[in-house]
Amino acid sequence: MATEQPAQPTPIHVLIIGYVWPEPRSSAASGHVMQLIDCFLEQGWQITFASAATEGEHKADLGGLGITEVTITLNHGSFDAFISELQPDVVLFDQFLMEEQFGWRVEKHCPNAIRLLETSDLQSLRHARHQAVKERLDGKPDADLTGYFQTSQDQLFTRMASTDLAQREVAAIHRSDLSLMVSDVEIELLTQAFSVPAAQLHWVPLLVRENHTAPASPRGFEERAHFITIGNFRHAPNWDAVLWLKNTVWPLIRAQLPAAQLRVYGAYTPPKAAALHNAAQGFHIMNWAEDALEVMGAARVSLAPLRFGAGIKGKIIDAMVCGTPTVTTPIGAEAMHGELSFPGAVACDAQGLADAAVSLYTDQARWERAQRDGWHLLPARYSHDRHCAALIERILALRETLPAHRTANFTGTMLRHHQHKSTQYMSQWIEAKNKNT
Structure with missing residues (x-):
């Protein structure tokens, strides 16, 4: 039976x-x-x-x-x-x-x-x-x-x-x-x-799943170029950050790196955002990214100059996964790293953000240290x-x-x-x- x-x-x-x-x-x-x-x-x-x-x-x-x-x-x-x-x-x-x-x-x-x-x-x-x-x-x-x-x-x-x-x-x-x-x-x-x-x-x-806490073969410092910022344009903190970048932070970066290029990605790009595109200034509105990790992984530095907001920031998580250091404000860094090192730099004003961005972009040792900090932080704090x-x-x-x-x-x-x-x-x-x- x-x-x-x-x-x-x-x-x-x-x-x-x-x-x-x-x-x-x-x-x-x-x-x-x-x-x-x-x-x-x-x-x-x-x-x-x-x-x-x-x-x-x-x-x-x-x-x-x-x-x-x-x-x-x-x-x-x-x-x-x-x-x-x-x-x-x-x-x-x-x-x-x-x-x-x-x-x-x-x-x-x-x-x-x-x-x-x-x-x-x-x-x-x-x-x-x-x-x-x-x-x-x-x-x-x-x-x-x-x-x-x-x-x-x-x-x-x-x-x-x-x-x-x-x-x-x-x-x-x-x-x-x-x-x-x-x-x-x-x-x-x-x-x-x-x-x-x-x-x-x-x-x-x-x-973040454990097998995604570091890419199998990440691009190195010399294989990357340009800056990136990414975020849904319908989200008010993201739109404010893009405006601050355009009007203040980005000109300060370009003053130190005249050939620098910034690619701005975001879902639901409105006409007012598209109007900010200016190739001569290296400020490129790219609309929605089909693969956010792909474009993030090709950039050398991510910019997230958030002046207000709450919660934690998906764009910074994605940057860490891709091994891309981030420059942000205390609002952007809030609740992101606990007692561990932030994987990039944090500054409170436009000049501080610009200086930190240029330093990370040009200093390979500092850039690689920030990348390692991100890969250490992901399994320690964001384990699926x-x-x-x-x-x-x-x-x-x-x-x-x-x-x-x-x-x-x-x-x-x-x-x-x-x-x-x-x-x-x-x-x-x-x-x-x-x-x-």
Whole structure:
């Protein structure tokens, strides 16, 4: 008689509610969502990806990964029927806006599903810094930002706390069972300044597989030429960085290296960006890069002069993978290297950025040291295997202790009770209004 095989456990079913359909070659945020998806697929978990967004031209092939794609509608009862039938074990909200929109519906129809929030970065922190830069510049694009990059945690909290964006974003973090944070600096800000319990947060940065932490045969110093900057033009920090490069930083570099060339790559290049192209100045707008790692690996130095932003920077991760040193600001370097050496140079003003860029471009020994620093940093801080294992362990542990975890999170319970009621009634009012038009 054949021995009866033990029943296999039912795989966990994850529903991801996307703010957009992921475009990992266009933005680091989408890249991080795809990395989380990889972690879940490696466990054999079933995944459904749902979004109300319009598909972009660089959308990832989710179907090819065996992921079910579902188009959903905002402020519509059809989602209730969808989620009731699906009954996922885990729901991942991509950005706090999706938690606001669908969180109350998920809680109502799937009360036992773990609710995860993928923050990508703290939008309220990015917005606060953007406003601070505008105030400092006061209409003068080259104004001195001395002191701005040393803004303390208390100063950031004071600037953020009164804003509608911060109140909504931090409330969504409280309401969620667990929020996934790419930046350990932002975890510190939330726990120390905003009093978010550490048990509500989990650090999972951008991930790099161990076999990608250094190219098999990287191009050496002499085989590379020119500077590069890369980033989605729809992302305000990237656009500001390109303008700062064009108007201030790049002319200072060209004054020292008259033959230098800069190639600017970015998805969704608007006419205002294309108009910056000037071959005579060595400033080349290249539009979208089909293979970002290929163009990054051919450049000698990457420039990321970010004056505001949050989270961590995919462009700097890509540069490290390619062995390309980066010159950036303290905003760009934030949460990127911990106690280890930054793989390039960090400066606070245009002249400092230009001098560091020229030094890295011309000093082979310094360039090679920065390259080695990047390859050391990647496995130490961004290991796919280590962070995926920790995330899966955290989710599985949460499944076993979910009632107690929620009881301990009284602030989240209170916020769900009040906020979800107001959100529910607003959504239902919009739905009823749409039916009558």
